Amino acid sequence: MLLAAWLATTTGRSFYIERLKEEVRERALLIQPTITTLSRGQDQPLQEFVRQTGRRAATRITVIDHDGVVLADSNEDHLLMDNHATRSEVVPALAGETGYSLRESKTLGESMLYAAIPIELRTSGHRGVLRLAIPTTPVEAMLISLQWRMFGIGLAVIGLAALFSLYCARRISRPLEEMKRGAEQLTRGRIDQLVKISSENMSLEMAGLAGSINQMAEQINRRIRIIIQQRNELEAVFSSMADSVVAIDADKNIIRMNQAATALFALPSEVVKGKAVQGVIRNAYLLEMIDCTLIHNTQQAQKITLYNGTDPIILQTHTVPLRDEDNKSMGVLLVMNDLTKLNRLEHIRQDFVANVSHELKTPITAIKGYVETLLDGALDDQDNARRFLEIVVRQANRLDAIVDDLLTLSRIEDQSNTKEITLTKGEVGPVLESALQTCALQADEKNITVQIECDKEILAAINQPLLEQAVINLLHNAIAYSPQDSRITLRCAGSKTMRGEELVHLSVADNGPGIAKEHLPRLFERFYRCDKARSRDQGGTGLGLAIVKHIAQAHDGTVEVESIPGKGSTFSITLPATIK
Numbered sequence: 418m419l420l421a422a423w424l425a426t427t428t429g430r431s432f433y434i435e436r437l438k439e440e441v442r443e444r445a446l447l448i449q450p451t452i453t454t455l456s457r458g459q460d461q462p463l464q465e466f467v468r469q470t471g472r473r474a475a476t477r478i479t480v481i482d483h484d485g486v487v488l489a490d491s492n493e494d495h496l497l498m499d500n501h502a503t504r505s506e507v508v509p510a511l512a513g514e515t516g517y518s519l520r521e522s523k524t525l526g527e528s529m530l531y532a533a534i535p536i537e538l539r540t541s542g543h544r545g546v547l548r549l550a551i552p553t554t555p556v557e558a559m560l561i562s563l564q565w566r567m568f569g570i571g572l573a574v575i576g577l578a579a580l581f582s583l584y585c586a587r588r589i590s591r592p593l594e595e596m597k598r599g600a601e602q603l604t605r606g607r608i609d610q611l612v613k614i615s616s617e618n619m620s621l622e623m624a625g626l627a628g629s630i631n632q633m634a635e636q637i638n639r640r641i642r643i644i645i646q647q648r649n650e651l652e653a654v655f656s657s658m659a660d661s662v663v664a665i666d667a668d669k670n671i672i673r674m675n676q677a678a679t680a681l682f683a684l685p686s687e688v689v690k691g692k693a694v695q696g697v698i699r700n701a702y703l704l705e706m707i708d709c710t711l712i713h714n715t716q717q718a719q720k721i722t723l724y725n726g727t728d729p730i731i732l733q734t735h736t737v738p739l740r741d742e743d744n745k746s747m748g749v750l751l752v753m754n755d756l757t758k759l760n761r762l763e764h765i766r767q768d769f770v771a772n773v774s775h776e777l778k779t780p781i782t783a784i785k786g787y788v789e790t791l792l793d794g795a796l797d798d799q800d801n802a803r804r805f806l807e808i809v810v811r812q813a814n815r816l817d818a819i820v821d822d823l824l825t826l827s828r829i830e831d832q833s834n835t836k837e838i839t840l841t842k843g844e845v846g847p848v849l850e851s852a853l854q855t856c857a858l859q860a861d862e863k864n865i866t867v868q869i870e871c872d873k874e875i876l877a878a879i880n881q882p883l884l885e886q887a888v889i890n891l892l893h894n895a896i897a898y899s900p901q902d903s904r905i906t907l908r909c910a911g912s913k914t915m916r917g918e919e920l921v922h923l924s925v926a927d928n929g930p931g932i933a934k935e936h937l938p939r940l941f942e943r944f945y946r947c948d949k950a951r952s953r954d955q956g957g958t959g960l961g962l963a964i965v966k967h968i969a970q971a972h973d974g975t976v977e978v979e980s981i982p983g984k985g986s987t988f989s990i991t992l993p994a995t996i997k
């Protein structure tokens with residue numbers, strides 16, 4: 418705008434000056450003949466014409482002789498005026514051309530446009546100069562005011578444009594700021610407080626961009642939720658795995674350890690994260706396996722025994738290389754499966770088979786031996802034959818008893834596993850009485866008194882035949898191992914635990930020889946006997962207490978023994994009073 422204003426005014430000014438030059442020259446040409454004519458006569462008429470014409474035309478008129486002397490002037494006394502021969506407009510006129518000059522008049526003190534044309538002066542017969550001048554000040558003033566006005570308009574336009582730009586910039590920057598805030602929330606991972614960018618009051622392009630950002634944010638949000646869910650699922654799987662799992666990075670630092678692993682090494686899980694594996698796992702074989710997998714990038718498997726506490730832990734261990742998506746090794750996954758329990762069970766199974774075989778073998782060998790002796794001729798010896806056959810019957814009974822007890826055990830185990838044993842709430846007293854009746858004859862033989870101390874109202878969740886069997890077994894042992902004329906007490910009593918659970922305790926206490934302390938932990942194992950010979954003499958199978966233990970477990974109960982060698986033993990069964 419300012420440049421246009423400057424151009425317009427300068428062009429207008431030069432155009433106007435050109436027009437003015439023309440006009441002044443034409444005016445000069447118009448009065449030229451009159452001046453020539455008047456110059457032939459007196460000075461006075463010429464002077465008068467110049468003054469009057471000048472005033473009428475608002476033009477300064479000067480007549481100059483060929484030597485620069487002013488002959489007449491419309492505004493000044495020509496006699497007082499200096500020589501004009503050197504004036505820039507006069508010089509070309511004296512040479513026969515039209516001369517122009519735009520300058521400040523020394524005489525009038527204002528900006529004037531001078532035009533000088535050569536004329537014929539009769540007085541001197543020489544060429545003179547007719548000079549006309551008109552002031553340019555009004556035009557200049559008008560042009561300056563025009564310039565100022567345009568400058569003002571320019572400034573106003575700049576101001577308006579600035580305001581408009583500010584408005585536009587705000588309209589663009591506000592949604593941009595909103596988008597920036599939204600993006601920041603995303604980068605901070607605050608997906609629940611995602612800023613939804615409104616597309617109202619926005620330009621079309623901005624609204625489109627906002628829409629795309631919203632969509633992108635929602636997609637990222639959805640993906641993050643899926644990732645979080647998957648991570649939580651993996652976390653749950655990882656931590657609830659029964660196997661111990663340790664993830665180790667390529668620098669042999671622990672990345673993660675699941676609960677089973679931290680329990681195995683008796684460490685808090687938060688402490689081990691980021692620690693060097695050597696500081697946590699102090700087993701040379703395990704460390705070697707980890708090294709081997711890291712170096713050779715291959716799986717390793719080994720059975721290892723750990724000695725962390727008092728009991729050794731047998732572990733089946735595997736190390737697997739951890740690979741990233743580019744199949745590059747990024748560490749090792751150590752998986753440890755605790756085989757201790759399985760091993761113990763395997764030992765129990767092996768022991769059991771060996772024990773059963775041994776227990777069965779003894780009577781079978783005896784039967785075989787005596788039958789062969791009979792067949793070899795002893796059959797003819799009446800006395801011996803009868804004795805041998807009685808032994809064969811006794812051994813056969815023993816075999817029968819062992820097989821019966823084994824069958825009972827396996828039936829109870831089976832029914833416990835398949836939850837076939839039904840428990841009903843019933844009185845415990847009659848069970849004790851019934852068991853006593855079964856063993857009464859055996860007790861009488863040794864003149865043993867059996868006393869029942871039981872409140873008849875005591876109820877428990879019981880399977881009557883099974884519980885009776887358990888009490889018979891305990892009573893049978895008590896009678897068998899007690900001396901003649903002694904006393905056995907059958908008791909039952911109720912109690913309440915801290916958690917308000919009601920329990921019933923059944924106990925069989927005798928004054929027999931008691932059991933040495935070292936036998937107590939293994940007493941309820943199958944075929945375990947403190948004194949093998951004595952037990953066999955008593956006709957025991959070594960399975961009686963194992964059956965009691967299984968019956969107690971089938972009732973959700975426990976069995977315990979307290980014994981002081983030389984003083985007697987007390988076997989107690991504890992059962993819940995109510996059905997769960």
Ligand code: ADP
Nearest residue numbers: 894895898946947948952957958959960961962
């Ligand atoms: P058994 O048929 O040999 O009696 P049990 O399983 O019933 O087998 O008992 C295991 C062992 O516990 C017995 O061999 C015996 O040594 C010991 N025992 C059981 N009850 C008593 C008791 N009341 N007094 C002393 N020892 C007992």
